[in-house]
Amino acid sequence: VNRTIDWDGDAIAIIDQTLLPGEERVLRIRDVEELAEAIRSLRVRGAPALGVAGALGVALAVRGARHVQAEADRAAALLAATRPTAINLSWGIEQARSHASKGAGAVLRAALELVEADVRTNRAMAELGAEWVAENIATPVRVLTHCNTGALACVEIGTALGVIAESHRRGLIEEVLATETRPLLQGSRLTAWELQRLGIPFRMVTDGAAPSVIARGEVSLVMVGADRIAANGDVANKIGTFPLALAAARARVPFVVVAPESTRDESTGSGAEIRIEERGEDEVLGYAGVRVAPDGAHAMNPAFDVTPADLITAIITEDRVIVPRLE
Amino acid sequence: VNRTIDWDGDAIAIIDQTLLPGEERVLRIRDVEELAEAIRSLRVRGAPALGVAGALGVALAVRGARHVQAEADRAAALLAATRPTAINLSWGIEQARSHASKGAGAVLRAALELVEADVRTNRAMAELGAEWVAENIATPVRVLTHCNTGALACVEIGTALGVIAESHRRGLIEEVLATETRPLLQGSRLTAWELQRLGIPFRMVTDGAAPSVIARGEVSLVMVGADRIAANGDVANKIGTFPLALAAARARVPFVVVAPESTRDESTGSGAEIRIEERGEDEVLGYAGVRVAPDGAHAMNPAFDVTPADLITAIITEDRVIVPRLE
Numbered sequence: 001v002n003r004t005i006d007w008d009g010d011a012i013a014i015i016d017q018t019l020l021p022g023e024e025r026v027l028r029i030r031d032v033e034e035l036a037e038a039i040r041s042l043r044v045r046g047a048p049a050l051g052v053a054g055a056l057g058v059a060l061a062v063r064g065a066r067h068v069q070a071e072a073d074r075a076a077a078l079l080a081a082t083r084p085t086a087i088n089l090s091w092g093i094e095q096a097r098s099h100a101s102k103g104a105g106a107v108l109r110a111a112l113e114l115v116e117a118d119v120r121t122n123r124a125m126a127e128l129g130a131e132w133v134a135e136n137i138a139t140p141v142r143v144l145t146h147c148n149t150g151a152l153a154c155v156e157i158g159t160a161l162g163v164i165a166e167s168h169r170r171g172l173i174e175e176v177l178a179t180e181t182r183p184l185l186q187g188s189r190l191t192a193w194e195l196q197r198l199g200i201p202f203r204m205v206t207d208g209a210a211p212s213v214i215a216r217g218e219v220s221l222v223m224v225g226a227d228r229i230a231a232n233g234d235v236a237n238k239i240g241t242f243p244l245a246l247a248a249a250r251a252r253v254p255f256v257v258v259a260p261e262s263t264r265d266e267s268t269g270s271g272a273e274i275r276i277e278e279r280g281e282d283e284v285l286g287y288a289g290v291r292v293a294p295d296g297a298h299a300m301n302p303a304f305d306v307t308p309a310d311l312i313t314a315i316i317t318e319d320r321v322i323v324p325r326l327e
Numbered sequence: 328v329n330r331t332i333d334w335d336g337d338a339i340a341i342i343d344q345t346l347l348p349g350e351e352r353v354l355r356i357r358d359v360e361e362l363a364e365a366i367r368s369l370r371v372r373g374a375p376a377l378g379v380a381g382a383l384g385v386a387l388a389v390r391g392a393r394h395v396q397a398e399a400d401r402a403a404a405l406l407a408a409t410r411p412t413a414i415n416l417s418w419g420i421e422q423a424r425s426h427a428s429k430g431a432g433a434v435l436r437a438a439l440e441l442v443e444a445d446v447r448t449n450r451a452m453a454e455l456g457a458e459w460v461a462e463n464i465a466t467p468v469r470v471l472t473h474c475n476t477g478a479l480a481c482v483e484i485g486t487a488l489g490v491i492a493e494s495h496r497r498g499l500i501e502e503v504l505a506t507e508t509r510p511l512l513q514g515s516r517l518t519a520w521e522l523q524r525l526g527i528p529f530r531m532v533t534d535g536a537a538p539s540v541i542a543r544g545e546v547s548l549v550m551v552g553a554d555r556i557a558a559n560g561d562v563a564n565k566i567g568t569f570p571l572a573l574a575a576a577r578a579r580v581p582f583v584v585v586a587p588e589s590t591r592d593e594s595t596g597s598g599a600e601i602r603i604e605e606r607g608e609d610e611v612l613g614y615a616g617v618r619v620a621p622d623g624a625h626a627m628n629p630a631f632d633v634t635p636a637d638l639i640t641a642i643i644t645e646d647r648v649i650v651p652r653l654e
Binding site for chain 2: 021177179180181182183185188189192193196202203204205206207208209211212213215239240242243246247250281284285287288289290292293294296297298299300301302305306
């Protein structure tokens with residue numbers, strides 16, 4: 001199995017996620033502009049994978065450069081501007097750039113260490129998360145998840161979906177319900193593809209249906225990832241997360257966020273301060289490339305929403321279980 | 328402008344809503360089996376329009392029949408089974424069938440009276456609703472609506488969208504935000520088409536985005552229709568309504584239901600007793616013939632959800648404003 005993103009000795013190799021599930025194609029990216037395009041168009045996406053992409057992008061930019069620091073600074077600025085909400089991107093960029101004064105080799109080594117650290121981090125989250133599930137949720141577990149938080153959102157394994165896969169390996173999971181995740185359908189395209197390969201029973205639901213599926217008692221756990229966690233525990237995540245948290249709170253179903261420590265942003269006090277990326281309206285006005293709305297129609301397209309800390313049962317990182325209400 | 332559904336002297340004439348917004352084609356339906364197919368495949372949909380369709384369907388079935396009562400009974404059973412959740416369908420069927428003992432002419436007259444009554448009812452709701460908006464919501468009003476509740480859901484005018492159109496005529500509306508309404512995209516296809524023709528400024532949002540748009544303070548009113556209202560005020564409506572009500576309650580934004588008295592079902596105590604139609608999974612796994620999820624994936628596809636009465640600010644009918652919490 002290919003890693004979602006990796007360094008192949010000469011280029012950044014990514015699985016082009018815009019082509020899944022129809023085609024599994026590996027793109028070899030050789031310059032930073034190409035990487036910026038791949039990030040903007042979501043060929044590579046997912047907060048942890050973006051962190052790795054940022055670091056590898058800086059390493060790519062400084063290879064053979066005469067002025068390593070200047071090239072690192074230029075690449076950092078270009079890449080950081082591609083997507084504003086996920087903090088992991090700028091974090092990964094800085095992890096690599098901070099080594100620029102030591103030369104291109106040091107930058108590459110730092111980026112490669114980040115790739116391996118991502119795998120270790122995800123493995124630790126999967127194990128800690130599966131233990132939390134075993135201790136806190138009655139089996140068999142019926143878990144609802146949103147967007148894609150699996151191996152395709154990281155280097156390997158995943159965040160929330162990594163916990164779900166490990167919980168499945170431990171015999172805890174009866175069924176996964178996965179939201180399709182409009183507008184770009186990461187649930188139907190990517191999560192469904194991963195769940196099939198993992199052999200985990202699942203069904204898709206529309207984003208609008210998920211809250212009432214929770215209300216009807218068909219779900220014993222909601223588990224999602226995060227793109228940025230504010231100091232007070234408010235969580236920015238894929239648009240459509242907030243209504244799941246509202247429904248879970250009303251139904252007294254645990255709502256759990258799984259994200260690495262690098263997703264926490266202590267410099268942002270609360271969700272109100274998080275800049276929400278607004279994407280192009282054509283993503284909303286059509287479906288899978290088919291225009292649906294009449295010509296002349298317009299759309300809002302916020303890519304993320306904020307779930308207030310009071311709706312979150314627990315945040316599981318590689319190190320610990322945080323209960324925002326009790327912090 | 329064509330009526331959404333009408334009797335043309337020889338057949339039931341409906342606008343085929345599966346072809347909108349690309350094509351505005353009128354279907355002339357001459358037998359009850361054809362009508363049942365049109366209802367199942369949502370060529371005609373919307374609770375009030377289904378009531379009229381049911382009545383006209385019975386009238387169509389008994390034309391020239393030797394045994395009027397037997398034909399009316401057969402048509403009633405066939406049509407009532409097409410869609411279980413909207414009460415208006417069975418209500419309209421019974422309105423026509425109850426005249427079968429008086430002959431085919433009486434059945435047709437009853438059905439035609441229902442067509443005209445639907446227009447009068449909608450006009451009354453639009454006026455009462457616009458008065459409620461003027462009295463209760465600060466202008467300029469930014470209203471979010473779900474699915475399609477306009478002229479295309481009725482004979483003319485509409486329920487929630489009828490109120491919005493009348494409020495716009497009175498200068499109260501700044502902008503409408505309309506949800507796309509997966510899986511069948513009645514918002515992007517039908518509501519957008521109607522709003523354009525009415526000249527009302529609007530933008531589309533995905534179903535998953537709407538709750539956070541409400542939370543961010545971009546909406547001063549949420550207004551939706553209903554498919555069945557239980558005795559306690561719980562409202563079954565298009566899937567995706569419940570999360571809008573949850574978000575509105577948290578943001579203290581009024582959540583208003585607009586529906587004719589015929590949508591009220593005093594024989595159903597609460598939402599828990601309402602049978603929710605489950606539709607085919609292919610609607611969720613792709614759209615318009617474009618498959619998105621991988622082969623072998625499955626889906627849940629409830630067509631409606633239930634919004635509990637405690638989340639509803641007001642229910643506006645043609646006769647009155649009901650506040651479920653105070654009943």
